[in-house]
């Protein structure tokens with residue numbers, strides 16, 4: 006079973022993905038993981054044989070989903086961050102003006118969220134706010150674990 010964490014760079018995918026993985030035992034995969042090969046800088050593919058071997062499944066961190074086949078993901082989480090908060094995070098990363106503007110516009114126009122709802126059934130796409138540490142610790146981790154548990158119940162009965 007695979008879940009995707011998507012969203013503009015800086016919204017907190019890797020922070021949340023690693024936290025969920027450490028609590029749940031799911032395997033966390035990002036583009037630096039050998040299970041995700043990059044065909045070009047913008048075209049990831051998952052090593053399906055290895056992914057299905059992962060007991061409990063995987064959580065994939067990638068800023069986008071239209072390159073992944075629909076059937077790969079059972080649940081998609083789209084993280085959202087207020088633009089002023091995101092701006093500060095990306096500035097701290099040292100992004101140049103153009104990259105900063107591109108990413109802020111991407112968040113304003115909810116490009117990744119819309120891509121997620123276009124690429125997958127809307128009912129499996131969940132939007133999560135990712136502005137404050139409390140949202141991460143108290144809300145998003147729990148929310149993700151509950152949705153995964155519910156999905157397993159619904160599909161095993």
Ligand SMILES: Nc1ncnc2c1ncn2[C@@H]1O[C@H](COP(=O)(O)OP(=O)(O)O)[C@@H](O)[C@H]1O
Nearest residue numbers: 014015016017018019020094135136137138141
């Ligand atoms: N819910 C949150 N509240 C406050 N800061 C956060 C939150 N989630 C992530 N961050 C911080 O934002 C920055 C970007 O997070 P990161 O996980 O690297 O984003 P992404 O993987 O989407 O590029 C990091 O400094 C991280 O500590």
